[in-house]
């Protein structure tokens with residue numbers, strides 16, 4: 001029997017779980033990803049705050065695919081730009097890849113809600129390169145502030161605004177708070193703690209809206225202890241020329257604004273079909289993750305929108321949904337005669353706000369403080385791909401726990417030349 005060509009767009013949590021669990025005697029599997037590594041988004045903020053090196057939260061896809069459970073799977077580097085639904089082709093900047101079955105697992109990207117000015121000037125945390133950029137810029141501000149005596153310039157350089165009070169916003173604001181409280185006096189003696197302002201701006205009435213009210217309150221308290229100013233019920237209107245303008249007219253100067261306030265599905269040109277992504281740029285799927293209106297095309301993870309009675313607005317965009325959808329889809333494609341509808345088993349959620357400060361919700365159980373922080377560390381450690389990464393991360397965390405220090409405050413910027421002008425990318 002000839003194998004079907006299964007193409008998976010995205011080697012994230014969702015895509016890799018399909019590749020790992022699918023029956024390779026039935027499918028010839030190709031994973032296409034714009035990066036040649038698997039990333040671990042929950043720890044991007046630690047790269048941005050110089051807590052971890054990028055390599056320790058990334059894992060080479062080619063190396064991962066050599067494992068026995070992926071035997072026969074191939075990796076193709078490429079940024080998927082179009083899907084031709086009638087010719088059954090996936091188009092990257094380098095090639096057209098034919099498929100019999102397509103799995104879209106490309107996740108999400110930043111959403112600036114049409115504000116192109118904002119998009120051009122804020123820093124983001126949706127990929128490892130973005131996290132590295134953010135780290136470089138934070139360090140750049142501290143270095144520049146150390147060089148100037150001008151009070152206005154120092155205020156602008158040392159004001160860090162984080163927009164969006166979800167887990168990512170809370171975590172990066174907490175990390176900046178720790179920098180202000182514990183690192184500056186050791187490593188930047190020219191900057192006083194009270195000169196640094198970290199402002200977390202959230203449009204709704206509480207932080208961590210997807211978690212319990214107790215978690216929101218505990219997170220706000222922990223941020224306050226770290227000297228982070230939390231502004232609730234506050235919408236950001238614009239950010240131009242270094243000035244943040246809030247709805248209502250208030251303005252303040254900040255040279256660093258980190259945007260964590262919105263995500264949307266990665267977009268592709270959909271050729272020879274009328275199907276369009278639904279709200280949030282997510283593909284509307286049925287209970288088997290089949291994209292409605294497209295033959296042999298499935299969407300899983302953050303980019304899928306599966307609405308049911310329990311989740312009328314779709315499942316939360318978290319790693320567990322992606323992993324579980326990947327596994328279920330692999331099983332269903334491997335055993336088409338006994339398909340099972342997807343059912344999400346919520347294992348709880350957590351966020352950290354710095355050392356000894358975290359919040360965990362598991363069913364009706366709520367934890368905060370050191371115990372929650374240890375649970376957070378344990379879960380994140382075991383979820384990382386690769387033993388080397390687990391060890392490196394553990395060593396880094398242990399070292400910085402006792403020393404309040406990090407050897408990673410490095411501004412590593414790529415060189416500008418040579419320009420690779422005649423290549424497609």
Ligand SMILES: Cc1cc2nc3c(=O)[nH]c(=O)nc-3n(C[C@H](O)[C@H](O)[C@H](O)COP(=O)(O)OP(=O)(O)OC[C@H]3O[C@@H](n4cnc5c(N)ncnc54)[C@H](O)[C@@H]3O)c2cc1C
Nearest residue numbers: 010012013014033034041042080107301302317318319322
């Ligand atoms: C900063 C941050 C913190 C988070 N913290 C948590 C947390 O603490 N707990 C939690 O459960 N979840 C967290 N999440 C959410 C979690 O990371 C996602 O739910 C999960 O990664 C979704 O998995 P996925 O496979 O759908 O997408 P991803 O993991 O995003 O993988 C998508 C893959 O597709 C590739 N790709 C994208 N577009 C293209 C294209 N056009 N062509 C080729 N390849 C492409 C990407 O390179 C990537 O490898 C966080 C997310 C972020 C951004």
